[in-house]
Amino acid sequence: MNKPDYQLIIIGGGPAGLTAGLYAARGRIKTLLIEKGATGGQVLLTDWVDNYPAFPDGVAGFELIDKMTAQADRFGLEKKFAAVESLDLQAELKSVRLDSGEQLTCEAIILCTGAKPRKIGVPGEEELQGKGVSYCATCDGPFYRDQEIAVVGGGNTAIQEAIHLTKFAKKVTVVHRRDTLRATAILQEKALANEKIKFIWNAQVSEIIGTESVEAVNIRYNDGSTSVLPVTGIFVLIGVMPNNEILPLEQLKTDEGGFLITDSEMGCLDLPGVFAAGDIRSKLFRQIINAAGEGANAELSAEHYLGTRPS
Ligand code: NAP
Numbered sequence: 413m414n415k416p417d418y419q420l421i422i423i424g425g426g427p428a429g430l431t432a433g434l435y436a437a438r439g440r441i442k443t444l445l446i447e448k449g450a451t452g453g454q455v456l457l458t459d460w461v462d463n464y465p466a467f468p469d470g471v472a473g474f475e476l477i478d479k480m481t482a483q484a485d486r487f488g489l490e491k492k493f494a495a496v497e498s499l500d501l502q503a504e505l506k507s508v509r510l511d512s513g514e515q516l517t518c519e520a521i522i523l524c525t526g527a528k529p530r531k532i533g534v535p536g537e538e539e540l541q542g543k544g545v546s547y548c549a550t551c552d553g554p555f556y557r558d559q560e561i562a563v564v565g566g567g568n569t570a571i572q573e574a575i576h577l578t579k580f581a582k583k584v585t586v587v588h589r590r591d592t593l594r595a596t597a598i599l600q601e602k603a604l605a606n607e608k609i610k611f612i613w614n615a616q617v618s619e620i621i622g623t624e625s626v627e628a629v630n631i632r633y634n635d636g637s638t639s640v641l642p643v644t645g646i647f648v649l650i651g652v653m654p655n656n657e658i659l660p661l662e663q664l665k666t667d668e669g670g671f672l673i674t675d676s677e678m679g680c681l682d683l684p685g686v687f688a689a690g691d692i693r694s695k696l697f698r699q700i701i702n703a704a705g706e707g708a709n710a711e712l713s714a715e716h717y718l719g720t721r722p723s
Pocket of ligand 1: 463531532564565566567568569570572589590593594616649650651652696697698699
């Protein structure tokens with residue numbers, strides 16, 4: 413085998429990648445973490461994190477990431493801020509091609525490319541994105557001071573961010589397709605007790621209306637009736653889709669949603685030396701603590717692989 417550039421390459425710098433990087437750097441594995449933007453992933457879209465251990469008063473999303481990054485940096489984790497164009501995972505020596513044309517090789521790889529917000533796919537959504545249609549309450553909430561806005565979704569993200577948005581907006585209407593929320597009880601209680609939050613149950617946004625920017629949304633109830641809700645902003649917070657565009661999906665096993673299937677030790681099926689961690693994995697629960705735990709697990713599996721495979 414030709415000499416690889418790195419023993420381990422980690423793709424993605426969210427909580428999973430940063431934790432894998434921390435473990436690898438501390439374990440003196442020659443490692444490179446590649447991230448296309450800033451480290452942090454979806455946590456940067458989160459205003460406040462209340463359920464990550466060791467922060468009894470909660471912590472801002474960006475601060476949690478700053479601390480994770482600093483901790484990996486303390487052990488000298490090498491990072492490269494660049495976009496990956498393609499990967500070849502089949503050969504013993506894995507190769508990573510960057511969009512600059514640079515090619516890097518490694519013996520083991522951990523895929524931590526994460527997930528991105530799902531869209532509702534209704535007329536007006538694409539056209540008015542950034543003009544009142546948003547997928548990030550933390551980023552765009554302050555633009556809606558004293559305005560009336562809608563949130564679509566009934567999961568943890570929608571309800572947590574609806575509560576956050578009441579810091580700015582005059583009124584937040586949550587549009588949910590069923591009559592019960594998926595969000596955890598503590599968030600439900602907070603949202604239901606918040607006077608600024610109203611609910612439209614058993615209904616979906618069927619169209620987003622506006623010329624220059626969002627002016628209203630059309631609501632279609634499950635019984636077929638319709639109404640118009642005047643709002644200047646709509647936050648679509650209905651779950652996630654995998655960031656799998658750069659992954660060689662013909663080499664990997666995925667579920668029907670395109671998320672990566674791994675074994676219990678984070679190994680990608682039938683691909684020795686290839687591991688995955690965090691929101692890109694096929695799983696039911698996507699939590700920061702899970703992503704961090706999986707990052708640690710994936711790195712330890714990669715270390716085990718590096719130490720036990722025949723040279
Ligand atoms: P989620 O849990 O998958 O919930 C998605 C919500 O959007 C559901 O209420 C779903 O309705 C609704 N939905 C899905 N597709 C829709 C469509 N086409 N039109 C209208 N509504 C639609 O997603 P999430 O809330 O983004 O959370 C993702 C993961 O992150 C979860 O594991 C969650 O627990 C985690 N998370 C945790 C926290 C926290 O612990 N504080 C905060 C944020 C996120 P149905 O309920 O009818 O399916």
